[in-house]
Amino acid sequence: MNTCLELLKRYRLFAVLLLVNFGILAFMPEMGLRSFQLMGKNVVEMLVFIPPIFVMLGLLDVWVERETLMRFMGPGSGFRGGVLAFVVGSMAAGPLYMAFPIAAMLIRKGASFLNVFMFIGAWATTKVPMLLFEASSLGLRYTLVRLVLNVCGIIAIGWVLRGVLTSEEAAAIQAKAEAMQGEGRKQPAR
């Protein structure tokens, strides 16, 4: 009973729209039918390439240990650290707001700010499963061109942000990151 209600709650937006279109179907059969046909076509198209993407998403989540990778991203990690920040951000799954707690963890563990900014940028735009999805929907050429632009953009934004970062501000962010430690396991400063 409870799960039924929960299901309805989760799908309420879709259910409302479905009802609306059924109403349209009743009064304007042509328009209603066309909407369903267009949706059906897209659903089928999606179902063809969704399974492998989500299989890989799950595998990434299970096999890529976040903590071990983070150790390599501190100040002085240089080019390699930057690349790694990109890779870690790209391997992640989840919406951008989930990146902020992890960014806080990175800061706590001593990652450099430039790397943290790159990590956030990569999380937002260059995630591997999303790239696959983008290529499926918008074409490989579009995806690759945009990827190149995005990498440049992310680095540029990271540089500017680090450039304007004052040392007091860095200390304040560091303090906030320490305070955001939710799990209760205290980490050493470095």
Add this chain to the structure above:
Amino acid sequence: MLFNIFLYAAALVFLLVSFSRDRGKTRAALKKGWKSFENILPLFLFILLLTGMLLTWLDEATISRLIGAESGWTGLLLTGIIGSITLIPAFVAYPMAGELLRAGAGYAQITMFITTLMMVGVVTLPLERKLFGRLAFLRNGLGLVYSLLAALAMGWIFA
């Protein structure tokens, strides 16, 4: 088609390697994959039906007038605002963007939508501010500027 075959082949190889190393982890991975799919399914279905209805009610002429290549700055403003304030997962946004593109939307306008969607988050700004303070505003502002540059570049490249 070729791309799909590649996807399936890659997924299969990874799956087999993972399975040969650790069955439990592989099972957990599949469960996680299914869960993340099931998580976006409601929104996914909603957006797909919405797209179907939009494309039914708005003909190509209307779409290209609103956000087509000729819509210029107005189209960029429109797609930029929608991309900045909504929280649509990429898995849902890309198919929608692809459909709109085929229905007459412009490359620059679609890129503006996708890039602001990812880089600018008005709704998540309070959360971001908690950690980064003033820098959060700056990051979103720079994201907006970058989105515009990327949109113009894509519009120019794919003209």
